Amino acid sequence: MQVVIGRIGRAHGIRGELNVDIRTDEPERRFAAGSSVICGDRKLTVATARHHSGRLVVSFKEIADRTAAEGLHGKVLEAEIDPVETPDDPDEFYDHQLVGLEARSGDAVVGTVTGIVHGPYQDTLTIKIDGREVFVPFVTALIPEVSVSGGFVTINEIEGLLDPDKAERDD
Template sequence: MTDSDSPIKHTTPAEQPDMLRVCRIGRAQGLKGEVNVTVFTDDPDRRFAPGSVLVSKDGREFRVERSRKFRERWIVLFEGVTDRNASEALNGTELFCEADSAEEMEDEDAFYPEDLIDLDVLVGDDAATAEKIGTVSDVLDSPAQFLLEVRKDSDGSTALVPFVEQIVPEVDLEAGFVRLTPPDGLL
C-alpha cells in the first residue's frame, strides 16, 4: 500500500473502506526501537507478521519488521523506528488495517461484531424449537469479552449477554439469528 492509495486518506466517509483498529502503541521496549502494543485484534499473528502494513489515523504507514509475543503482550519493531527516542514518540498511536472482504470472512466462517447487530435473538436448545425474545441492538467491547446488548420484544428493555460459547452457542448470519442458552436470571 502506498501513500496515494492509503484508505485512511479518503476524503468522504463513503469512499473510506471499513477500517479495523488493530493496536495502540505503548511504551518503548529496550533501546533499538521496539514497542509494546495493546492488541485489539483476535488475529495478532497475522496482523503483526513481518511485512504487514498498518495505518495510523493521519495516514502514516507502519510496516512490521518483526514481532514477538512475550507473556501476555506483543512487542513489535516497525521499519524505520531504530531507537528508543523514535519508539517513545509513537506512544499512544492507534493503528488500523482494512477489514477482510465478505468472501474471506465467509471462507473462514468468521464475522465482525457489527455483523451481529439487528440479528434476531432466539432462546432454546436448538434453532428449530427456540423462541424469539428480541434483537441484538449493540455489541459492546468489555475488558473480559464482548457483550451482546439484547433489546427484548416483550417490553423494549435491554439485557447484556456475555458473548461466550456456553451462552451463545450458535450464530447464523445467513438465517439472521443468534441462539442463546442463558443461565437463569440473565435475561
C-alpha cells in the same frame, strides 16, 4: 472496512519497538513483516513482530525511536479488510458480521445485537431489548449458536440475564 487488531501499550527499549495488546485471533497474519496497519490517521508498516515475556513486541518502519513510540501509547491498531472476508476459524467473527443480527431465546426474537465490547478476558454482546441495552457475555454457555448467514444469535436464557428486574436477589 476496518477491524481492530490491537492496542498499543508501552514502548519497549530505545529503538521504537512497542508492546501490543492483541485484539485479533490472527496475529501472525495481521502483524506479519511488511503488512500495513492503521493507527488513527496514519498507515504504519510492520517491520518486525516477536513475542517477549508473553507480549507481542512490534516495530514499525515509520517509528524510529522511543520518543516516537511513546507518542502512540494507547492508540488502537486496525487492519483494512474486504467486507465479505471472514476469519479462518468458523467460530470467530468480525464485529460487523454480528451487529444487526437478531437475538433469539428459544423460538422468540428478543432483540438485536447492537455492538460488541472487547474485554481483556472475554467479549460481550450488546443487545437492544425493548428499548434498553443488555450485556451478554459472548461465551458458548450463553450464546451457543451464531448464524451469520441465518441472521441470528441464540441466547440460552438464564434468570435475570435478559431482564435484570427478574434476577434472583439475596436481599
